[in-house]
Amino acid sequence: MIAEKVSEKTIRRLSHYARCLRLAKLKGESIVTSRQLASNCGISSAAVRRDLSIYGEFGKQGSGYNVDDLLVNLEKILGTTDPPPVIIIGAGSIGCALMVSGLNGTGGYSYEAIFDIDPGKIGKLCGESPIRSAEEIHGVIKDNHEVIAVIAVTRGAGQAALDLLIQAGCKAVLSFTLEPLKVPEDIEVRYVEVSTELDVLTHSMRRKERDPAMPKWSHS
Amino acid sequence: MIAEKVSEKTIRRLSHYARCLRLAKLKGESIVTSRQLASNCGISSAAVRRDLSIYGEFGKQGSGYNVDDLLVNLEKILGTTDPPPVIIIGAGSIGCALMVSGLNGTGGYSYEAIFDIDPGKIGKLCGESPIRSAEEIHGVIKDNHEVIAVIAVTRGAGQAALDLLIQAGCKAVLSFTLEPLKVPEDIEVRYVEVSTELDVLTHSMRRKERDPAMPKWSHS
DNA sequence: TTGTGATTGTGAATACTATCACAAATCAGA
């Protein structure tokens, strides 16, 4: 079955499945069932089978899915067989932390370069990488057309950073800023919203205090 | 209308609305319409009105919503009028970056303390905060019952960190680790999944290359 | 007072997502 319309939710889960499969591979497992994947990802086995069946029949009735094969197929679907390079805009504490640690091993992605507009920072080192001038972004994206940019600038500078990236031809952005950004139709921007996650946790914690019997969420 | 069952999606959006309202307040605006909120959050105005109407009738027909009043009400609903303190587990690059920068101003939350198990790190400074021994977590949570813990440990140490927190009585956790964690029913854990976000971006970018006419997602 | 234009809150309709439940297929062991 060829995928026509696939929801973002499904794509997110495919990413989770791929991560679980890499883990299973490390542990030397060669077969997984939908139930195992489901349990590791905290969802139902039917959802796993439904997600995978959108793209093909990867499983074998009676046994399950071959770990290596399914992983190869998922990476093909996601496009992560050969992951694009990642560049970081903003050499503040978060930008540098990402550059140095790769956020504790973000499967397959490599952080290629880090940029800042502050002349005082340019040339200094972030781990082993020199901080480069924001003016160089254009050239780097030209040389290396498929790039994901991470925006990790200080508050208020997000839109300027994004505009610079768009002008340089960048098509995919992950933003750590909280500002509502003006984004053209052909650019994909995703957000890491730590403060929203904290709000959701606060809400849940304080609601439970008021009524401990309440379930976590209405839909689960 | 009293809220009986509210989805997590709605709560996330309430957090977005609150952020927009704080911005509007800074700009000196005293009234916002559902259309303005919607445009800033990238959704439809009907969705905004629906979300807000779950909890009450905050708007005025013909004009819109009073910025101050709505913000107060949203913070009451979210429980963020007086936000809980946040502690950080793991004084690696991300943990320290969070501690130092507060992730570029995460509205209202204060990062109270940072912990690590590495004896070589304990006592050293992370910005102005001394890195404390993980053994002290228990005492800190006892003193300050409502706490959100952020897990920012190295790969593989996530479950140990979580178990420690649970034992100390922590009920709300935000994890930057990618491992599938075993979580008791009464603990709320949320994840910041940078590598999944990158996967989604990669998928979207590479699918567009193959078929530029395709819309971003099936449901929008 | 009356009219005009704007905006909310919500019933109804639509669109989307998750779950159920089972036929078909596979495996392993006797």
Added chain:
DNA sequence: TCTGATTTGTGATAGTATTCACAATCACAA
């Protein structure tokens, strides 16, 4: 080969979420 225990893939169903569209309401000006 046959039998029983598994597990997939999917039609049908149930459950959620979003959008449409409009009566009710409000602000304001003439």
